[in-house]
Amino acid sequence: MKKHIPNALTLLNLFSGSIAVILAVNNQLVSAAFFVFLGIFFDFFDGFAARKLNVSSELGLQLDSLADMVTSGLVPGIVMYKLLELSLPVWGDSEASELTALSFENLEFNMILPFFGLLVTLGSAYRLAKFNIDEEQQSYFKGLPTPANTILILGLPLILEFQSSEVIQAIILNKWFLIGLTFLSCYILNADIKLFALKFKNFGFKDNAIRYVFLILSLVFIVVLKFIAIPAIILLYLILSVFDNVTSK
Incomplete structure (x- = not known):
């Protein structure tokens, strides 16, 4: 079952x-x-x-x-x-009859x-x-x-x-x-582009620092920006992933 x-x-x-x-x-x-x-x-x-x-x-x-x-x-x-x-633009108005080629x-x-x-x-x-x-x-x-x-x-x-x-x-x-x-x-x-996944193998900060930073900043964005936070969070995700890739190398 x-x-x-x-x-x-x-x-x-x-x-x-x-x-x-x-x-x-x-x-x-x-x-x-x-x-x-x-x-x-x-x-x-x-x-x-x-x-x-x-x-x-x-x-x-x-x-x-x-x-x-x-x-x-x-x-x-x-x-x-x-x-x-x-x-x-709306094409159904009175100006439609005056459209040029x-x-x-x-x-x-x-x-x-x-x-x-x-x-x-x-x-x-x-x-x-x-x-x-x-x-x-x-x-x-x-x-x-x-x-x-x-x-x-x-x-x-x-x-x-x-x-x-x-x-x-x-x-x-x-x-x-x-x-x-x-x-x-x-x-x-x-x-x-390698992007980190939000999968926690454990809850230690050292192994999940990038995830904790992302979640905390995302929460701040939501409180401050509301719905505008949505694109900001996606951008944050991309930036943090690139940063994580650079630092891990």
């Missing part, structure tokens, strides 16, 4: 991600973010349960990646698609532009496939994990909803910012 517990948690991750897909398609990005975070919660505890119950299996590994492909692959791609849509070319470009957001989904799929065949990533990650990348992207609609200002809207709803973030996301997902 206990061997089914981790897989049940993985399926709850997939179920949460599937709900998030429906919500994101219907422009309910904040609600979608909630179900993605719930899915990531289940994703963390399915591996934890498998290790504690000593019931890890190849089936569980494949099922975990399939669930992650929805929750941490498809959903962030759809959300980026929707954000790119929001960044574009150049404007029509821009219109065609703007119709295609949101689909660039789905590159996040492709980058996530490639990263998950590499992870499954890479035997080195046991105590560390090579490239940004898909859940962390998803949190980064899902943080944007949360910032717009709960901490919006003219400056924040101008930045987040700038199509070039979103395109740049999309390409950066695809790169850091698959970059050959």
